[in-house]
Amino acid sequence: MSTSLDKVRNIGISAHIDSGKTTLTERILYYTQRIHAIHEVRGKDGVGAKMDSMELERERGITICSAATYCSWKDYAINIIDTPGHVDFTIEVERALRVLDGAVLILCSVGGVQSQSITVNRQMTRYNVPRIAFINKCDRTGANPGRVTAQLREKLQLNAIAIQLPIGLEADMEGIIDLVTMKAVYFDGDNGDVIREEEIPAALKEEADIAREEMLDAVSMFSDELMEAVLEGTPTVEMIRDAIRIGTLKLELTPVMVGSAYKNKGVQLLLNAVGDYLPCPTDVKNIALDLDNKEAEVQVSNQPGDPLVALAFKLEDGRYGQLTYVRTYQGTIKKGETIVNTRTGKKVKVGRLVRMHSDEMEEIDESGSGDIVALFGIDCASGDTFTDGKINYSMSSMHIPAPVISLAVTPVDNKAQGNMSKALNRFTKEDPTFKTFMDEETGETIISGMGELHLDVYIERMKREYGAELKVGAPQVAYRETITQRAEFNYTHKKQTGGSGQYGRVAGFLEPFEGEYEFVDAIVGGTIPREFISACDKGFQKSMPKGALTEAPITGVRVTINDGASHAVDSSDVAFQLAAIGAFREGYLKASPVLMEPIMKVSAEGPTEFQGAIMGSLNQRRGMIIGTSEEGNYTVVDAEVPLSEMFGYSTILRSLTQGKAEFTMEFSVYRQVPKAVAETVIQERLKLKKK
Amino acid sequence: MQKDDLIAKNPLRIFAQDGAGKEITQRMGLVMARAGLGKTAILVQIALDNILRGRQVLHVSVGASLEKTKVWYDDILQDIAEGAKLERPQEIRDAVMRNRLIMTFKEAEFTRPKLEERLNDLVYQNVLRPACVVVDGFDFAGAGREAVADIRELMTVMDLQFWFSAVIHREDNRVSAAGVPAPCHEVDDLFDTVMLVNPVTDSPSLSLDVIKDATGCVKPGKALTLDPSTYLVKKA
Incomplete structure (x- = not known):
C-alpha cells in the first residue's frame, strides 16, 4: 500500500442487530466509490447489501461472517470489517476487534444502547479499541439521539460527547449541525452525494450554542492549547479536532455523531471523522510474544522495513479457494516470498496476495505494515502468526469461550x-x-x-x-459433573494370576476445587515409588472426561494421594494408572457428585407493557430474574437462565409480546442442576445409552 | 461462622421485632446522610438482613444502573463473608440471588401506580413476593408530601416494609420538630423509623443514630456504628 501509515485506518463496525451497520457499510462503499449503486439489506431488488456476501446472510438480514473490505476516502486508506451483531457470533466480533485499531459503534436512535451494544462495548474495552459512536436511524419514528447519548454515559460509562446535532428528527430530518465547524450540513441529490453547507438555522442556533459549549468543556480537558483558546474565545476547528482525537485515542472520550444511513444523511461526515479521530496503526501499541525468549512481551514496530509479523485472523473457503485474512503488524508481505507459521514452524510461499472488497478482490504485489489483506492457499488456523523467519514472535492469544x-x-x-x-x-x-x-x-x-x-x-x-x-x-446441553464433598479412597489394583502380574495400591482423597483439576502428591516414605507418581496423575486425569452420572466431563476436583503400596516385580506404570482409575471411581461416588449445567445471562427487552409477561416466561424457565431497567416505554429484563430451558424461547417471546420483544444471551457460568431436574436428565441419558 | 450466626449477630436485627417480641411486618423507614456517607450500603444491609431471615426483597434504584446496584450487593457480601469468615459464602450469594430483585427507574418515572403495577406483576407471575422494598435515590426534594403518603398507603395495602434513603445537604439547615432534617422534615410523620448517619467527632468512624422509631423496636437515641472503610453496620 503506497499510503503512509498515518493515513491508514483499520476500523470495525460493530453494533446490536438491526442497528443498520450493513446499510451504513453499504453507503460507505458507495460514497468511497467502491460500488456504484446502493442495494438495501432486505431490498426489493433482491441483490442485497454488498457486505452481506453469503447467501444466508442476505436471506436472514443479519451479518454472519465478517467480510473485510478496503476503500479510500479523501487521502485515507480504510480497511473495514463488518462484524456480526448476534452474540452467538461473538468470536467474529472479538477477532475483528483484535486486529482493528479503531471502531464505529452504531446505535439505533430508537432502541438506544441495547444488550448487544453492551457486549460489543465490553469487547472493545477489552481490546482497548478507541471508538466513535454513530446514532443511526434518526429518521425513524421515536428517534431520540439525546437519550441515546445519555445511555452511552450511563449504561456504557463512556464519556460520550455529542459533536453533532440533527436538524429535525423522524420524517423531518433534514441534515446535521456540525458543532466543530458550527455549520449546518445538508445532503442533496438522489443518494445524498452532494454536500451543501449552510449557516445553522436560526431556530436551532441557541440549542447548537449550548451543545457546542458542552462539547468544548469536555474536549478542552485534553488540550491546554484549546482550553486557553476557549477562555480567550478563539478556538479553531483544527484545535478542536486535535483535542477530540487525543481524547478518543486515550479512550477517555467518545465523540457522538448522528445520521441516517438509510436516508443517506451523515455518512460522509462519519468518514471524515474516521480519518480525524480514529487511530492509525502507529497510534496503537500492539504486543507480540517472543517465543525464543520465554514468551516475553515485545512491542511490534509497525515499520515496513522490519522483520515481518502478521496475524491470520480469519479463514474463508470461498469460490476462489482458501483465503486467509491477515493483519500485518510490522514488515512487509510480498508475493512470491516465503513466510513461516510460528505455531507449526512450517514455511509457506505467498502465492497470491489480494485486497478484499467483500466477495471481490484486487491482486496486489505487497502489503505493508498496518494493512489488512488476504492470502491464497495458505494452510493455517485462525489466530496463527506469520513471520519471515528472522524472528519467532506470536501475537498474543485471543480469548476463546468454550462451547455450551x-x-x-x-x-x-x-x-x-x-x-x-x-x-x-x-x-x-x-x-x-x-x-x-x-x-x-x-x-x-x-x-x-x-x-x-x-x-x-x-x-x-x-x-x-x-x-x-x-x-x-x-x-443437547453440555453438562458437566463435579463433586460437593471430600471423600477418601483406598484402592488396590491386583492381577497376579498367570503371566506378568500387576500391582498398585493408591490411597488419598478427592475434594472440591475451584479450578478444573489439581493433583497433589502427599506421599511420604516412598509408599508409592517416585517413578509411579506421574502414572497415578495420568490415571486420575483419564477419569475426568466421563463422569459416573451422565458421562459428562468432570470438573473442579483436587486429588490428593497420601498412601499406597507397590510390589517389587508386579508394579508398573500401567498398574498404577489402573489403580488410580479405580481409586477415582471409588472416591467419586462417595464425594456426592452433582450435575452442572451452563447458565446463560439473558437480556430480554421490549415495551414496558410486556414486562410482567417477559419476567413470567423467564421465571417459568427456571430463570433467576436479576433485575429490570425501565426507561420510558421500554424495559430490559436481565436474568440468568439454564441453557436447557432456552431452546425455542425466541418463538415463545415473540408470541407473548406480539413480536415486539427480543432477547440475547451469552454463557455466564456453570451451576448445579436442581436435584429433581438432574434426576430426569440422568434417567434420559441412561435411556439413550440403553438404546 | 454459618448463616444462622450471621442472622443472630446482625446489628440490624433490632428492627425485626417490637419490644414485646412481635415481628414487624409494616414499616416506613428512612436512612438519611450527606452524599457519600453510606446510605446505599445501609439499605443493602437492611435488604440482606431480610433475605437472610427468609424474606424476599425488591430493591428499587432510582437513577442508578442495575449493574451498579448489583455491585453494591457483591461488595458488601464479600466484606461480610470475609469479616465473618463464612464457611459457605456461595450459599448466601445464591440465597441473595434467589430472593432479591433489582428494579431501576428514571427519576421522573418512579411513581406509586407504577410501583404497585410492578409489584402486582411480580406476585402474579410468581417471580417474587417481596416483604421488604428498599428505595434508593428517591427525590424527596421534588416529590412532595402526596407522593410519600401514597407509598405509605401502598405499604398498608400490600403489607410491606419500605426503606428509603435521602440525601442531606450541608447548606440546608431546616429540621422538623422530631429532628428530621430537610428534605424530609415535612414528611417525617409519614415515617415510622428515621436513622441519620453522622460523622463521629475525632474518630474516623460513622454513627448511625436512630432519631425516630414509632414501632417500638428501638428507643430513639440509640446508635449503631458504621465501619468507615466498608460501611458495614456494627453494634455501638
Missing part, C-alpha cells in the same frame, strides 16, 4: 458424509468456538458451539454450500 451447546448430525448418504467432513474441517479451522467430534459409543458426529443460532447457521451452510444433506438431532 451441542447436537448430533448424521449424513443421509455417503456423498453427504464426504461433504460434511469437508465442511466441518473448514468450519472448525475458521471458527475456534465451533467444535466437532465423534461420539465413540453412538458413532454420531457431534457439533458444538455458542448457541442455537450458531449451530443452525453452520448446519444451513453445510446444506447449501456443500450439499451435505443431514439429519439433525435435538440440541
Whole structure:
C-alpha cells in the first residue's frame, strides 16, 4: 500500500442487530466509490447489501461472517470489517476487534444502547479499541439521539460527547449541525452525494450554542492549547479536532455523531471523522510474544522495513479457494516470498496476495505494515502468526469461550458424509468456538458451539454450500459433573494370576476445587515409588472426561494421594494408572457428585407493557430474574437462565409480546442442576445409552 | 461462622421485632446522610438482613444502573463473608440471588401506580413476593408530601416494609420538630423509623443514630456504628 501509515485506518463496525451497520457499510462503499449503486439489506431488488456476501446472510438480514473490505476516502486508506451483531457470533466480533485499531459503534436512535451494544462495548474495552459512536436511524419514528447519548454515559460509562446535532428528527430530518465547524450540513441529490453547507438555522442556533459549549468543556480537558483558546474565545476547528482525537485515542472520550444511513444523511461526515479521530496503526501499541525468549512481551514496530509479523485472523473457503485474512503488524508481505507459521514452524510461499472488497478482490504485489489483506492457499488456523523467519514472535492469544451447546448430525448418504467432513474441517479451522467430534459409543458426529443460532447457521451452510444433506438431532446441553464433598479412597489394583502380574495400591482423597483439576502428591516414605507418581496423575486425569452420572466431563476436583503400596516385580506404570482409575471411581461416588449445567445471562427487552409477561416466561424457565431497567416505554429484563430451558424461547417471546420483544444471551457460568431436574436428565441419558 | 450466626449477630436485627417480641411486618423507614456517607450500603444491609431471615426483597434504584446496584450487593457480601469468615459464602450469594430483585427507574418515572403495577406483576407471575422494598435515590426534594403518603398507603395495602434513603445537604439547615432534617422534615410523620448517619467527632468512624422509631423496636437515641472503610453496620 503506497499510503503512509498515518493515513491508514483499520476500523470495525460493530453494533446490536438491526442497528443498520450493513446499510451504513453499504453507503460507505458507495460514497468511497467502491460500488456504484446502493442495494438495501432486505431490498426489493433482491441483490442485497454488498457486505452481506453469503447467501444466508442476505436471506436472514443479519451479518454472519465478517467480510473485510478496503476503500479510500479523501487521502485515507480504510480497511473495514463488518462484524456480526448476534452474540452467538461473538468470536467474529472479538477477532475483528483484535486486529482493528479503531471502531464505529452504531446505535439505533430508537432502541438506544441495547444488550448487544453492551457486549460489543465490553469487547472493545477489552481490546482497548478507541471508538466513535454513530446514532443511526434518526429518521425513524421515536428517534431520540439525546437519550441515546445519555445511555452511552450511563449504561456504557463512556464519556460520550455529542459533536453533532440533527436538524429535525423522524420524517423531518433534514441534515446535521456540525458543532466543530458550527455549520449546518445538508445532503442533496438522489443518494445524498452532494454536500451543501449552510449557516445553522436560526431556530436551532441557541440549542447548537449550548451543545457546542458542552462539547468544548469536555474536549478542552485534553488540550491546554484549546482550553486557553476557549477562555480567550478563539478556538479553531483544527484545535478542536486535535483535542477530540487525543481524547478518543486515550479512550477517555467518545465523540457522538448522528445520521441516517438509510436516508443517506451523515455518512460522509462519519468518514471524515474516521480519518480525524480514529487511530492509525502507529497510534496503537500492539504486543507480540517472543517465543525464543520465554514468551516475553515485545512491542511490534509497525515499520515496513522490519522483520515481518502478521496475524491470520480469519479463514474463508470461498469460490476462489482458501483465503486467509491477515493483519500485518510490522514488515512487509510480498508475493512470491516465503513466510513461516510460528505455531507449526512450517514455511509457506505467498502465492497470491489480494485486497478484499467483500466477495471481490484486487491482486496486489505487497502489503505493508498496518494493512489488512488476504492470502491464497495458505494452510493455517485462525489466530496463527506469520513471520519471515528472522524472528519467532506470536501475537498474543485471543480469548476463546468454550462451547455450551451441542447436537448430533448424521449424513443421509455417503456423498453427504464426504461433504460434511469437508465442511466441518473448514468450519472448525475458521471458527475456534465451533467444535466437532465423534461420539465413540453412538458413532454420531457431534457439533458444538455458542448457541442455537450458531449451530443452525453452520448446519444451513453445510446444506447449501456443500450439499451435505443431514439429519439433525435435538440440541443437547453440555453438562458437566463435579463433586460437593471430600471423600477418601483406598484402592488396590491386583492381577497376579498367570503371566506378568500387576500391582498398585493408591490411597488419598478427592475434594472440591475451584479450578478444573489439581493433583497433589502427599506421599511420604516412598509408599508409592517416585517413578509411579506421574502414572497415578495420568490415571486420575483419564477419569475426568466421563463422569459416573451422565458421562459428562468432570470438573473442579483436587486429588490428593497420601498412601499406597507397590510390589517389587508386579508394579508398573500401567498398574498404577489402573489403580488410580479405580481409586477415582471409588472416591467419586462417595464425594456426592452433582450435575452442572451452563447458565446463560439473558437480556430480554421490549415495551414496558410486556414486562410482567417477559419476567413470567423467564421465571417459568427456571430463570433467576436479576433485575429490570425501565426507561420510558421500554424495559430490559436481565436474568440468568439454564441453557436447557432456552431452546425455542425466541418463538415463545415473540408470541407473548406480539413480536415486539427480543432477547440475547451469552454463557455466564456453570451451576448445579436442581436435584429433581438432574434426576430426569440422568434417567434420559441412561435411556439413550440403553438404546 | 454459618448463616444462622450471621442472622443472630446482625446489628440490624433490632428492627425485626417490637419490644414485646412481635415481628414487624409494616414499616416506613428512612436512612438519611450527606452524599457519600453510606446510605446505599445501609439499605443493602437492611435488604440482606431480610433475605437472610427468609424474606424476599425488591430493591428499587432510582437513577442508578442495575449493574451498579448489583455491585453494591457483591461488595458488601464479600466484606461480610470475609469479616465473618463464612464457611459457605456461595450459599448466601445464591440465597441473595434467589430472593432479591433489582428494579431501576428514571427519576421522573418512579411513581406509586407504577410501583404497585410492578409489584402486582411480580406476585402474579410468581417471580417474587417481596416483604421488604428498599428505595434508593428517591427525590424527596421534588416529590412532595402526596407522593410519600401514597407509598405509605401502598405499604398498608400490600403489607410491606419500605426503606428509603435521602440525601442531606450541608447548606440546608431546616429540621422538623422530631429532628428530621430537610428534605424530609415535612414528611417525617409519614415515617415510622428515621436513622441519620453522622460523622463521629475525632474518630474516623460513622454513627448511625436512630432519631425516630414509632414501632417500638428501638428507643430513639440509640446508635449503631458504621465501619468507615466498608460501611458495614456494627453494634455501638
